[in-house]
Amino acid sequence: MDKLEIIDSPALVRREPRNYYVYRNWRVRPIKARIHLGSCSFCNWGKGTGRGTPGRNGKWHGPFEKFGQAYQFAAATGGEVSTCGHCAPR
Ligand SMILES: [Zn+2]
Numbered sequence: 545m546d547k548l549e550i551i552d553s554p555a556l557v558r559r560e561p562r563n564y565y566v567y568r569n570w571r572v573r574p575i576k577a578r579i580h581l582g583s584c585s586f587c588n589w590g591k592g593t594g595r596g597t598p599g600r601n602g603k604w605h606g607p608f609e610k611f612g613q614a615y616q617f618a619a620a621t622g623g624e625v626s627t628c629g630h631c632a633p634r
Contacts (some may be wrong), residue, residue, distance in 0.1 A: 562581060562582075562583075563581070563582040563589075563606065563607035563608065563609065564579055564580070564581060564582065564606060564607065564608040564609075564610070564611055564613070564614035564633055565579070565580050565581075565582055565584075565587045565589075565590050565604050565605065565606035565607055565608070565614070566578070566579055566580075566604070566605045566606055566608070566614050566617050566618045566621070567580060567586075567587070567592075567602055567603070567604055567605075568602050568603055568605060568618075568621050568623055569601055569602035569623075570601070570602055571600075571601040571602065574623065574624045575621070575622065575623035575624065576623050576624050576626060577617075577618035577619075577621045577623035577624065577625050577626075578618075578625075578626050578627065578628055579611070579614045579615060579618055579625070579626070579627045579628065579633050580627075580628045580630075580631055580633060581628075581631040581633045582606070582607055583631070584628055584630055584631035584633075585630070585631075586628065586630060586631070587604065587628075587631070589607070590604040590605075590606055590607065591604075592604060605617060611633055611634055614633070
């Protein structure tokens with residue numbers, strides 16, 4: 545097999561962990577728990593966008609290995625569970 549072909553195979557190019565994070569915002573009613581991918585620009589692996597005061601409006605939880613785990617956590621917070629429209633985790 546041609547070597548270049550192996551390198552170009554999409555499965556071998558990048559295998560980033562698809563970790564999930566939950567952002568719980570308690571400054572809104574009802575409280576919201578939004579699920580993001582770690583790589584989402586809003587999430588930034590749980591660091592957020594860096595704007596505003598960290599921990600003032602909400603808190604990042606995670607990482608979760610599977611979407612189901614993130615969803616369960618989000619639901620357990622009692623908040624309204626939604627997924628980010630930007631990174632569209634599933
Ligand atoms: Zn997101």
